Amino acid sequence: MEKKLKDLREEYLKIPIPKELNDVVQAALNEKPRKKPRVGRNILVSAAAVLLIVTASVNISPAAAKAMSDIPIVEKVIKVITFVEWKEEANNSSAVIKTPAISGLENKELEDSLNDKYLSESKQLYKEFTDSMSKLKEGEKGNISVESGYVILTDNETILSVQRYTDTIQASSSTESQFDTVDKKNEVLLTLNSLFKDDRYLQVISENIKEQMKRQMAEDPEKIYWVEDDDFTAFKGIDENQNFYINEDGKLVIAFNSYEAAPGYMGAVEFVIPTKVLSDLLVGDQYIH
Secondary structure, eight states, rough: OOOHHHHHHHHTTOOOOHHHHHHHHHHHHHOOOOOHHHHHHHHHHHHHHHHHHHHHHHHHHHHHHHHHHHHHOOOOOOOOEEEEEEEEETTTTEEEEEEEEEOOOHHHHHHHHHHHHHHHHHHHHHHHHHHHTTTOOOOOOOOOOEEEEEEEEEEEESSSHHHHEEEEEEEEEEEEEEEEEEEEETTEEEGGGGGBTTHHHHHHHHHHHHHHHHHHHHHHHTTSSSOOOTEEEEEOOOOOTOEEETTTTSOOOEEETTTSOOOOOGGGEEEEHHHHHHTTTOOOOSSSO
């Protein structure tokens, strides 16, 4: 790209400006301003001159035209940025809260709703932390650590998957996450239900997760999942509100927060669902394949 632009610039510098074009530009530059502000007039004149020069160079030089045609068109960019970050330290406690924001969507209703949700979540988390600090007695230590942020899990031509997480340490530790997956082309928020023809997927995915849990425990005695049928805390299955995302390989990933499907020491756990298990249930293969 840099070489093409350099070649184009050199080609342009070799081209003499036609007398007619030079007269037009000079007349524009010498023209006295009217009632409009001088700054605005100069900007318009400069823009017109540049446009005329570029047009002339493309018309005159085939090489310049070819170089221009090889420059790719810049498409819209949908990205995630850190909108605001709160930091607080007091009474042997700390909080670091990063709030993401999505930009670049033409669907401003979706963009605003997601960003409003992210900001609201961060404000609530910050309030909970400051409230807990205010309840401490003089000289008492809170011994609380809260870290909240986000991770871009998938960002390709089709989808954007974002995870917002909160790690809390207070005597024990826990991790909670929420996920959003956006169809970047159609600019809609994907739900688990929207990926499947009907609700049969709930049982199919649940059974596959149970199989993975049992296999992992058989292979590694240090892993424990709440999957035994006679356990009142046993994992019974997912529902339509289950946390999920689609990874870079186009696979469905089911995610659980701490203590949802396993003891706390296991932390947050995830299960990649084989696409062959889901193929007959999917509405299409544009997302999961």
